[in-house]
Amino acid sequence: MRTVPLPVAYMPLVDAAPLIVAHELGFDEAEGVSLDLRAAPSWSSLRDMLSFGHVDAAHMLSPVPIAMALGLGGMATPLSAVSVLSVNGNVIGVGAALEHRLRDDGFPFNMADARAAGAALARVADGPLVFGVPFPFSMHVELLRYWVAGTELAGTPVEIRTVPPPLMAQALAAGEIDAFCVGEPWGSVAVEDKVGALLLPCRAIWSFAPEKVLAVRTEWADTESHVLGGLMRAVWRAGRWLSSPESRTTAAEMLSRKSYLNVPPEVIDRALTGEFTVSATGEQRKVDGFVEFFESAASFPWRSQAKWIARQLADRNGLDPAQAAQAAAGVFRSDLYRRELQSVGAELPGASEKLEGAILQPTEVASTHGSLILSQNLFFDRRIFDPTG
Amino acid sequence: MTSPLTVVVVEQDRDRAIAIVDALKESGEIEVIVIGSTSGLARKIAAHSPDIVLIDIDNPSRDMLEELTMASGPMDRPVAMFVSGAAGGLARAAVEAGVSAYVVDGLQPERIKPVMDTAIARFHVLRQMRTELAETQRALQERKVIDRAKGLLMKARGVDEEEAYAILRKAAMNQNRRVADVAEALVTASGLLS
Structure with missing residues (x-):
């Protein structure tokens, strides 16, 4: 069978796994496309590669296409997020100085309670806290700000600075930043480099946060719908494969290759299994659901997720929240997801919006097969986001 | 102005x-x-x-x-x-x-x-x-590794340089790999054994 070559950009991160697996296991060729995966040197370059047509699809921070639709950040090519590539997957960590003060304060480094972690950090901070994040438009920034605003940290001056993830450990060691919020494996790399300790997984702030999306140019989605469908189905199959516990060892080996992440498989495995080494002394902590590629309709692009992101961006940048929500809802293409993934038997929820932060325990909801179970979806402060409000 | x-x-x-x-x-x-x-x-x-x-x-x-x-x-x-x-x-x-x-x-x-x-x-x-520059450096690096692998083969099997290269090339063809990759594997393995 002839396959259509398809250039796709990604950043070397654990959550690029669905694209890497789709290619390595041949899910792409089975769907008639051949992924030509290209590692991008930075998020801005990745965005430009997609906008200027050097690639046709990309592994993208979920707030980036939304920010672009709201006219923030300079680039304006209309993009569509056709599926969510991963839910959760980031960690917050602190440098050695803060780690020592937290220990002296009796903090257990249990990777669990966002409120307690915020209170402890506020107690030991003796000046402004500088956090490193990978990009100004990212869930890292949104979750960090949401956490700071809702805990005792609200009274502490916090500065957020962009630091490329591979340089995060170096910036910590040099004292340019006090703490960080970054996607795996870079938090674990900082622990391995003995420059910091992990404080929280971001899922402790929002337990079902859309982290990366599969983004394409909207115009390309319209003209190349056949190729788009193949890409989406291949990535969906890769996500299903990744969700099986038996796949983890193989996945970690695959991602660790020099041409992809070039990080030891043992370090990558931590994100996939949720079994973390949180400090240089080797303390182990388990985080359930650290990163999710498939279960609970993880890849479904809920318009309410887009609206939550838009609300944060609008509030901070002085935009009209209703207009921003409407623009953002058009970026998360639940319509294309339904159209292209019905044939493979993907669970399609009855609605395309839901209350965010309102699922206390796994809950069954209406879907095409009547059996979709949505897992916990809570903000640490128990606030509920109503997308219609 | x-x-x-x-x-x-x-x-x-x-x-x-x-x-x-x-x-x-x-x-x-x-x-x-x-x-x-x-x-x-x-x-x-x-x-x-x-x-x-x-x-x-x-x-x-x-x-x-x-x-x-x-x-x-x-x-x-x-x-x-x-x-x-x-x-x-x-x-x-x-x-x-x-x-x-x-x-x-x-x-x-x-x-x-x-x-x-x-x-x-x-x-x-x-x-x-x-x-x-990157291409040139890579080619130089590969040449060095192949030379070392040839040297190892010449010593271990008592063959001349030409034959040592033929052995490497044959192994590469059989395994569908590049000569430089086979040479690197040999150099690594011999480093572990010595």
Whole structure:
């Protein structure tokens, strides 16, 4: 069978796994496309590669296409997020100085309670806290700000600075930043480099946060719908494969290759299994659901997720929240997801919006097969986001 | 009378930086500042309040510049990614040549163009040189590994150089691998055994 070559950009991160697996296991060729995966040197370059047509699809921070639709950040090519590539997957960590003060304060480094972690950090901070994040438009920034605003940290001056993830450990060691919020494996790399300790997984702030999306140019989605469908189905199959516990060892080996992440498989495995080494002394902590590629309709692009992101961006940048929500809802293409993934038997929820932060325990909801179970979806402060409000 | 443009070039490699600065200075009356170290990049750039910032598209620190594009950023004059409007074609050429440009909002296209034309040409040449250099280094490295593997085979099996290479080539063909890869595996394995 002839396959259509398809250039796709990604950043070397654990959550690029669905694209890497789709290619390595041949899910792409089975769907008639051949992924030509290209590692991008930075998020801005990745965005430009997609906008200027050097690639046709990309592994993208979920707030980036939304920010672009709201006219923030300079680039304006209309993009569509056709599926969510991963839910959760980031960690917050602190440098050695803060780690020592937290220990002296009796903090257990249990990777669990966002409120307690915020209170402890506020107690030991003796000046402004500088956090490193990978990009100004990212869930890292949104979750960090949401956490700071809702805990005792609200009274502490916090500065957020962009630091490329591979340089995060170096910036910590040099004292340019006090703490960080970054996607795996870079938090674990900082622990391995003995420059910091992990404080929280971001899922402790929002337990079902859309982290990366599969983004394409909207115009390309319209003209190349056949190729788009193949890409989406291949990535969906890769996500299903990744969700099986038996796949983890193989996945970690695959991602660790020099041409992809070039990080030891043992370090990558931590994100996939949720079994973390949180400090240089080797303390182990388990985080359930650290990163999710498939279960609970993880890849479904809920318009309410887009609206939550838009609300944060609008509030901070002085935009009209209703207009921003409407623009953002058009970026998360639940319509294309339904159209292209019905044939493979993907669970399609009855609605395309839901209350965010309102699922206390796994809950069954209406879907095409009547059996979709949505897992916990809570903000640490128990606030509920109503997308219609 | 307009004041000369201030251009900041973010480049760690000294020789590359000099090549870019020389080219830019020839394109008109321009003040060029080079920033080599990328720590605290956004603040360093803001301190010079440049009209244009040029950075290699492959530089991972480029994301630090994105902070400058936000209205609430630390600069008085917002900086925009150089992408849209009449200069659209130029922006595409820039990306293809491997340079990304950030331009202060409201700067007239006719003032940007000569600078960008020069930058694009210069980055294009530098990119070609870099690719060639990387290729040459890789070829040299592989030659060295193959020579070592040949030496090992000659000693271990008492064959001459020609035959040692034939053994490597045969193994590579049988395993559908490159001669350099087989040679590297042999060198690694023998290092472990000795």
